[in-house]
Amino acid sequence: MELVDHLRDERNKAQFDVEAMKVVWAGSPQELQLCDRMANLVANHPAFEKLKRPMLVRKELFKNSLRKAAYARKLVIDLGLSEEEAKWLRFYIDEPTYPDLHWGMFIPAIEGQGSEEQKEKWLPLSRNMQIIGCYAQTEMGHGSNVQGLETTATFDAQQDHFIIHSPTLTSTKWWPGGLGKVSTHAVVYARLIVNGEFHGVHGWYNYYSFSFFLYLEDHSPLPGITVGDVGLKFGNGAYNTMDNGLLRFHHVRIPRNQMLMRVSQVSREGKYMQCDDVPRQLIYGTMVSVRQTIVAMVSRTLSRAVCIATRYSALRRQHSSSSLVVPCFLMIDYQSQQSRLFPLLASAYAFKFVGEWLKWLYTDVKQRLEANDFSTLPEAHASTAGLKSLTTSATVDGIEECMKLCGGDGYLVSSGLPELFAVSVPACTYEGDNTVLMLQVARFVVKTVSEVGYKEPLGTSSYIRRLNTLLHNNCLVQTGEDWVKGDRIVEAFEARAARMAVTCTQHLAKFQDPEQGFSELSADLVEVAVAHCQLIVVSKFVEKLAQDIPGKGVKEALEVLCYVYALFLVHKHQGDFLVTGYLTPKQASLANRQLRILYSRLRPNAIALVDAFNHTDHYLSSVVGRYDGNVYPNLYQAAFNDPFNDSHVPDGYHQYIHPILNQTLAKL
Numbered sequence: 145m146e147l148v149d150h151l152r153d154e155r156n157k158a159q160f161d162v163e164a165m166k167v168v169w170a171g172s173p174q175e176l177q178l179c180d181r182m183a184n185l186v187a188n189h190p191a192f193e194k195l196k197r198p199m200l201v202r203k204e205l206f207k208n209s210l211r212k213a214a215y216a217r218k219l220v221i222d223l224g225l226s227e228e229e230a231k232w233l234r235f236y237i238d239e240p241t242y243p244d245l246h247w248g249m250f251i252p253a254i255e256g257q258g259s260e261e262q263k264e265k266w267l268p269l270s271r272n273m274q275i276i277g278c279y280a281q282t283e284m285g286h287g288s289n290v291q292g293l294e295t296t297a298t299f300d301a302q303q304d305h306f307i308i309h310s311p312t313l314t315s316t317k318w319w320p321g322g323l324g325k326v327s328t329h330a331v332v333y334a335r336l337i338v339n340g341e342f343h344g345v346h347g348w349y350n351y352y353s354f355s356f357f358l359y360l361e362d363h364s365p366l367p368g369i370t371v372g373d374v375g376l377k378f379g380n381g382a383y384n385t386m387d388n389g390l391l392r393f394h395h396v397r398i399p400r401n402q403m404l405m406r407v408s409q410v411s412r413e414g415k416y417m418q419c420d421d422v423p424r425q426l427i428y429g430t431m432v433s434v435r436q437t438i439v440a441m442v443s444r445t446l447s448r449a450v451c452i453a454t455r456y457s458a459l460r461r462q463h464s465s466s467s468l469v470v471p472c473f474l475m476i477d478y479q480s481q482q483s484r485l486f487p488l489l490a491s492a493y494a495f496k497f498v499g500e501w502l503k504w505l506y507t508d509v510k511q512r513l514e515a516n517d518f519s520t521l522p523e524a525h526a527s528t529a530g531l532k533s534l535t536t537s538a539t540v541d542g543i544e545e546c547m548k549l550c551g552g553d554g555y556l557v558s559s560g561l562p563e564l565f566a567v568s569v570p571a572c573t574y575e576g577d578n579t580v581l582m583l584q585v586a587r588f589v590v591k592t593v594s595e596v597g598y599k600e601p602l603g604t605s606s607y608i609r610r611l612n613t614l615l616h617n618n619c620l621v622q623t624g625e626d627w628v629k630g631d632r633i634v635e636a637f638e639a640r641a642a643r644m645a646v647t648c649t650q651h652l653a654k655f656q657d658p659e660q661g662f663s664e665l666s667a668d669l670v671e672v673a674v675a676h677c678q679l680i681v682v683s684k685f686v687e688k689l690a691q692d693i694p695g696k697g698v699k700e701a702l703e704v705l706c707y708v709y710a711l712f713l714v715h716k717h718q719g720d721f722l723v724t725g726y727l728t729p730k731q732a733s734l735a736n737r738q739l740r741i742l743y744s745r746l747r748p749n750a751i752a753l754v755d756a757f758n759h760t761d762h763y764l765s766s767v768v769g770r771y772d773g774n775v776y777p778n779l780y781q782a783a784f785n786d787p788f789n790d791s792h793v794p795d796g797y798h799q800y801i802h803p804i805l806n807q808t809l810a811k812l
């Protein structure tokens with residue numbers, strides 16, 4: 145049977161080479177080929193079917209996810225897949241499960257914080273999955289406040305042991321993924337106590353957290369350990385495939401050499417030692433690594449929602465303003481639909497490119513750390529924390545908007561959007577609450593501004609070197625066309641970020657107690673951090689355009705996306721640009737007018753730009769976002785695939801409807 149492409153006319157409008165854009169989106173021809181192979185491996189295998197997931201009750205859902213993970217492991221071994229291929233295989237299975245934490249946090253924690261000897265011992269076991277590990281940091285009473293963790297690890301010199309203990313209810317480990325049911329091991333964070341003393345690197349800290357390696361043997365908890373799942377989470381399916389757990393210790397003994405010993409050590413005699421100038425912040429290194437990974441991945445999440453909403457918008461017709469009866473307008477041709485959808489499309493590309501850059505930054509930092517060069521750690525921390533926060537918040541808001549952009553059908557589970565929202569929304573909280581992370585960025589920016597004159601700002605904060613120019617020279621834009629120049633846009637974002645940072649730094653200086661000032665001004669500080677992070681995203685997009693980008697029309701299409709992203713932000717945050725005095729109201733309104741022109745230039749490319757994401761229908765898992773656009777018959781069919789439609793008479797009908805119809809309610 146011939147397949148009809150309902151989006152063919154839209155595809156024919158494309159003004160660029162879609163295959164070349166696929167390479168740009170994937171990162172390289174090799175990455176495209178790798179992702180394509182893994183996506184199709186998953187899509188074509190019945191073991192990875194996922195449409196029924198939201199209908200399953202928790203125990204069935206969880207068993208199903210264990211089955212998929214085991215099957216994936218078998219494929220990795222049978223096909224001899226590399227770690228990179230296995231990573232993409234897990235990604236396309238599209239189901240949060242214990243291997244995410246095992247590979248994504250447990251192994252990196254040992255790699256980053258273990259001594260050479262410990263790595264040699266534990267990494268092969270972990271990589272062969274002879275043990276399964278999780279990352280047990282958060283406690284019931286302490287998530288953001290890592291220094292406040294209450295679990296104790298007390299050194300017993302007599303027996304050469306640490307005694308791990310949960311002294312209070314609030315010290316219960318709470319949330320770690322993979323902990324509740326599956327893991328055999330955990331990296332556990334606890335306060336170190338040696339000879340009655342808490343140990344910290346800096347004088348003003350009473351204590352800080354250490355990592356210990358703990359064995360949850362044979363799958364019944366060891367004596368003294370209580371373990372379980374934290375309970376059902378938001379959304380059907382969604383994150384409920386993960387066994388986020390709780391864990392309590394009652395004076396559990398582990399050998400001294402199970403403390404991760406790269407950052408600091410406790411000797412046989414009970415002497416606490418900091419290792420060769422290694423900063424204590426390295427203990428937080430796993431979080432830096434995962435925040436980078438989240439940024440690298442989140443653009444795909446947003447691209448998925450945008451792909452669904454764009455395809456449906458290019459198919460569904462609504463009435464025109466002149467005739468309320470004849471449906472003629474495609475939803476995508478409404479200016480208001482474009483002004484909500486196209487900035488999200490542009491954001492997906494922007495986040496992809498900033499994610500690539502962050503991966504480069506992180507790789508560089510990792511190499512430096514291995515060579516005991518810690519100089520770029522503060523920038524890596526600020527950039528990973530800030531971009532994780534910015535991109536996950538925008539993505540989750542974007543998915544919700546995409547749901548609304550599809551009208552009522554977006555709200556159906558079969559659109560793929562509700563589950564995508566539910567599974568993505570915790571990303572605003574895990575790996576650091578997004579507000580708390582932005583406050584870390586603000587601390588970094590304010591510190592950089594305060595140090596001007598005696599410390600050279602580097603990397604993402606190097607714009608602060610030109611503080612004088614940025615504070616005193618206002619925007620030169622005179623026409624709408626002036627707004628579509630990369631250096632002009634970057635300068636506008638630099639000036640806004642610099643001016644906001646300086647104002648906040650000056651306000652902070654008025655407080656006698658800096659911590660009190662920081663607390664009182666925290667809402668403004670978050671805005672400073674947002675401005676700094678948006679500058680990073682915009683400037684990395686502009687830098688991308690300066691590269692050689694092959695393919696007919698590809699660079700031009702990306703230029704439009706870049707300016708849409710930037711001018712949308714200028715419009716949305718015009719208050720910042722106006723209050724800081726950098727823009728005049730006329731220049732702000734020119735930016736908005738230019739944005740409308742850019743939307744009309746983006747319009748013919750919209751479907752091709754989402755096709756370039758190269759998502760399979762399996763990955764999208766959306767009736768309204770299907771590649772062939774054959775939505776309505778499938779939407780109708782999907783309704784009848786719902787087990788609720790198995791019978792015309794639902795359970796309870798005879799019991800509760802008949803008495804109403806027969807007026808026999810008194811018998812109930």
Ligand SMILES: CCCCCCC/C=C/C(=O)SCCNC(=O)CCNC(=O)[C@H](O)C(C)(C)COP(=O)(O)OP(=O)(O)OC[C@H]1O[C@@H](n2cnc3c(N)ncnc32)[C@H](O)[C@@H]1OP(=O)(O)O
Binds near residue numbers: 289291321431432525
């Ligand atoms: C691929 C995997 C799939 C994803 C699954 C995700 C599953 C989820 C897992 C988790 O959620 S794991 C738990 C994550 N928890 C957090 O992220 C907690 C958030 N809180 C923190 O990170 C920290 O507590 C804090 C908010 C950064 C504050 O820490 P603290 O109060 O101890 O420090 P400060 O006094 O504010 O700062 C001291 C100093 O240290 C610098 N710094 C802080 N963090 C880092 C870091 N990660 N790396 C490097 N440096 C760091 C900070 O900037 C300060 O520097 P100075 O100002 O003194 O120079």
Ligand SMILES: Cc1cc2nc3c(=O)[nH]c(=O)nc-3n(C[C@H](O)[C@H](O)[C@H](O)COP(=O)(O)OP(=O)(O)OC[C@H]3O[C@@H](n4cnc5c(N)ncnc54)[C@H](O)[C@@H]3O)c2cc1C
Binds near residue numbers: 575577
């Ligand atoms: C799905 C999921 C998976 C997770 N997986 C893991 C895991 O594998 N391992 C692990 O250890 N943990 C895990 N966590 C825990 C996660 O890291 C914490 O939830 C997160 O760090 C936030 O901590 P909290 O929940 O205690 O929130 P809180 O810190 O209590 O934050 C609550 C509110 O207070 C605000 N707030 C807190 N501190 C400040 C401050 N200093 N200044 C201003 N505002 C503040 C926040 O902005 C937020 O609005 C997971 C969580 C979820 C939801």
